[in-house]
Amino acid sequence: MFDELTFPVIAAPMAGGPTTPELVAAVTEAGGFGFLSAGMLTPAALAAQIDRTAELTGGPFGVNLFVPQPDTGADLTAYRERLLAVAREYDVELGEAQWDDDAYPAKLDVVLEKRVPVVSFTFGTPSPSDVVRLHEAGSKVLVTVTTPETAVRAADLGADALVLQGFEAGGHRSLFTDDADQPGGGAEYGVLALLRLVAARVDVPLVAAGGLVHGGDVAAVLAAGAAAAQLGTVFLRADEAGTSEAHRKALVVAERETAFTRAFSGRPARGLVNRFMDELSDGAPAAYPQINRMAGPVRKASAAAGDPEAISLWAGQTYPLGYDASAAVIVERLKVEAREAAARLDRIR
DSSP: OOTTOSSOEEEOOOTTTTOOHHHHHHHHHTTSEEEEEOTTOOHHHHHHHHHHHHHHOSSOOEEEEEOOOOOOOOOOHHHHHHHHHHHHHTTOOOOOOOOOOTTHHHHHHHHHHHTOSEEEEESSOOOHHHHHHHHHTTOEEEEEESSHHHHHHHHHHTOSEEEEEOTTOOEEOOOSSOOTTSTTSSOOOOHHHHHHHHHTTOOSOEEEESSOOSHHHHHHHHHTTOSEEEEOGGGTTBTTOOOOHHHHHHHHHOOOOEEEESTTTSSOEEEEOOHHHHHHSTTOOOOTTHHHHHHHHHHHHHHHTTOGGGSOOBOOTTGGGOOOBOHHHHHHHHHHHHHHHHHHGGGOO
């Protein structure tokens, strides 16, 4: 699946704006592979993004879908009151805390109709029948996992490859089950540890993800057995990325720690610590997408004001090493760094 790539680097799907057709196409044209993110898009918007990406590149690209989450039934009353105080500061009303399936069936129909070459899944596995439908349409199926156990489940289901997400990664953790008693929602494996543990239990290609921002990181995971490396944070400051200005500035200043929080969406995600996280992370319920919907107007108002204190500043642990450049320049720099790292292996006799 990834053998045809000039350079086995994948631009991670980053929901909420950073991933754009222009970014996906640029990475693909540079010899890598890009994923569009369908999370929180309407089916029509997803179809338009697929068409736009196809206009920009003749190369293959993928689409990532969020697997619908069960309604946890969590009591949101106390959290809503805390969130309401923040909303008043931004002079907005809270969104309605409704559960929905993110229009998953309709989006699946879109990728089937468009015959997207690779479809990946976050937050769980597709149903066996969906895997069959995708395979019949000629699509490869990837599942993002965070533990050896979920890797085995996904491989047994018929996934063609697995994306192994280490705890270093920015954005939402692809947990199959969110344990509300743990800040990170479940077991936390570093990407190299996860790669070795999963490789010992499954026999499908593995993609390593989590805190990879340098070509040496790419070389390291390839040497450890990965078929490709998936990078997100390093592309947040790409010219083609849709990252908001407030988010970009916070990444450039690079003075904030990163941490997991449920405060923005109701599921654990790693981002730069800001006032919203400081004030609301403690006790934020495991309730996705209800909290995501409630907090949406606050995030939008904060972004519109250029204020980084109430937007989700998703980023991996190594974000201070990012830089401003076009996607093509980033990929080329990663290639050079990877070659230099590979050359250093000659010291091993």
